[in-house]
Amino acid sequence: MKLYKYPTRDLWPEIGARPLQDDRKLIPAVTGILSAVQKKGDAALRSFSKKFDGVELTSLAVAPAEIKEASRQLPPGLKAALKQAKKNIEAFHRAQKEPVKKITTQKGITCWRESRAIEKVGLYVPGGSAPLFSTVLMLGLPARIAGCREVVLCTPCNKEGNVHPAILYAASLCGIRNIFKTGGAQAIAAMAYGTESIPQVFKIFGPGNQYVTTAKQLVQNRVAIDMPAGPSEVLVIADGTADPRFVAADLLAQAEHGPDSQVICITTQTGMVKKIETALAAQLKALPRQDIAARALEHSRIVVVKNLKEAVALSNFYAPEHLILACKTGNGLLKSITAAGSVFIGNHSPESVGDYASGTNHTLPTNGYATAYSGVSLDSFYKKITFQQLSTQGLKHIAGTVTTMAEAEGLQAHSNAVNVRIRNEQSEIRN
Known part of the structure; x- marks a missing residue:
């Protein structure tokens, strides 16, 4: 994994670059x-x-x-x-x-x-x-x-x-x-x-x-x-309370998906880097898919930042498919998170549970699409149809607004669709 120490914001695009896919x-x-x-x-x-x-x-x-x-x-x-x-x-x-x-x-x-x-x-x-x-x-x-x-x-x-x-x-x-x-x-x-x-x-x-x-x-x-959709990815934000063994396990869980998967760890503690790297090396040896995971780690990153505020800002810029908050104040960061597919809070919330059985959906936006897309939900299988119903008085009350706007746009038939009803109603009242 490539290490970045206290990178300036102009390096964020380089840090967040996904594996090249032409x-x-x-x-x-x-x-x-x-x-x-x-x-x-x-x-x-x-x-x-x-x-x-x-x-x-x-x-x-x-x-x-x-x-x-x-x-x-x-x-x-x-x-x-x-x-x-x-x-x-x-x-x-x-x-x-x-x-x-x-x-x-x-x-x-x-x-x-x-x-x-x-x-x-x-x-x-x-x-x-x-x-x-x-x-x-x-x-x-x-x-x-x-x-x-x-x-x-x-x-x-x-x-x-x-x-x-x-x-x-x-x-x-x-x-x-x-x-x-x-x-x-x-x-x-x-x-x-x-x-x-x-x-x-x-x-x-x-x-x-x-x-x-x-x-x-x-x-x-x-x-x-x-x-x-694209290759799987995870971003872990780790403060001094994170367990480096847990962080390494979460990174490898995504890395084993495929050689084009990407994992990123952002930490506020310089001392955490060596601990995570040691845990990664030890756990990687025991994986049946270690060759795949090792290839994924080649284009992954560890980033040291000054504080959690900067860590969240970098995460939002990257917009990860999965975001793990391996930090003591994870719940306090939630309102600051604006781009992520699914968020896992605390040291006992591995991303694996979302992949399989916690209940949330694991079909999530990747490749930065979490800036604008949501993961699959019940709404994904629905169409939303709108309905409206007007009474006679309701149409009278809004008629002027509609006809004024329609005629200003040069759409006379739209205006006529309202006026013909109003004239008809007035005729019925006279008769």
């Missing part, structure tokens, strides 16, 4: 995949499965028998863990339901807003070196709570044509039955355009590699997506 090089390849799926449907998906995954599929759909078999394959401990995570995630997301609030903006005019579930949603779940079955819960449960009529899940299979059993079991916990064995950019294309087997959806959710991310961005003229 997506432009991927666009021709991804565009070709999208076009092939759009034109050839299932045939293209089977061809890509053979090319990229080394498997020849006769059917893209996961059969009910495969889902039942997956349940039998999982150890009881993992099944119990998934059920506990499901309970917490459901509780957190159900609490996000909002009652309808009707507002009388002025006498005779009532306005309100209601939520309507997006009817068809597509969930992408990576299934490569680290099959993210937790993502099934994070996306499938709010989709079900929102009331989405059709939920499609796409995930790659192994060379034997099997989907990871934990992914299938998690899907069954969410009530998802439309599961398809396809991954990568071709899966995004299938959900965006529809094929003979895979229904077209209205919005696509889920993380993925650079090809998946590029595909999601390219199909936005056809479907909505949850958010722009």
Whole structure:
């Protein structure tokens, strides 16, 4: 990890620079995949499965028998863990339901807003070196709570044509039955355009590699997506009360996601640097994915700043996906935090709990998008429709305002839509 001691603000862009990703090089390849799926449907998906995954599929759909078999394959401990995570995630997301609030903006005019579930949603779940079955819960449960009529899940299979059993079991916990064995950019294309087997959806959710991310961005003229996404990242703010072993563990937890993940530690104590580096070296040796984590650490940073105020300011500038406040006064900093996907407060709040089971959603904005984007929530699966209803008197009271503004904009028909009603009402009164 690169060390910065008391950097001036002009160095912040360098500190906050993400690992370089030139997506432009991927666009021709991804565009070709999208076009092939759009034109050839299932045939293209089977061809890509053979090319990229080394498997020849006769059917893209996961059969009910495969889902039942997956349940039998999982150890009881993992099944119990998934059920506990499901309970917490459901509780957190159900609490996000909002009652309808009707507002009388002025006498005779009532306005309100209601939520309507997006009817068809597509969930992408990576299934490569680290099959993210937790993502099934994070996306499938709010989709079900929102009331989405059709939920499609796409995930790659192994060379034997099997989907990871934990992914299938998690899907069954969410009530998802439309599961398809396809991954990568071709899966995004299938959900965006529809094929003979895979229904077209209205919005696509889920993380993925650079090809998946590029595909999601390219199909936005056809479907909505949850958010722009990139490699995983965490920023830890550590004061003198932080345990360097905990800090190191949190940094490595993100670093093991992939070599393009980024971890940053900002500390107010110079003496903390060596302790964290020592803990990192010791813990890294014990990780099965140590090579991946080590490569991620190569472009990560440790920054020493004067105080917590400066630490929070630098964090807001970076806008991390995950922010851990490993400091005694963490709760006192919360109002100063303006850009972060999810915040973990105190020395006993590891980011891992948010990834799996605390209840909050782990699908979060990365690559600095936390300055403007929120993580996935129940609202992500809703459309918000506004309503208004006017009485005769309500229209009379606002008529002059509307016609004056409409005519000033040169939109006479807008004005006429009000005046014709007013004239009609006056005529009825005279008769």
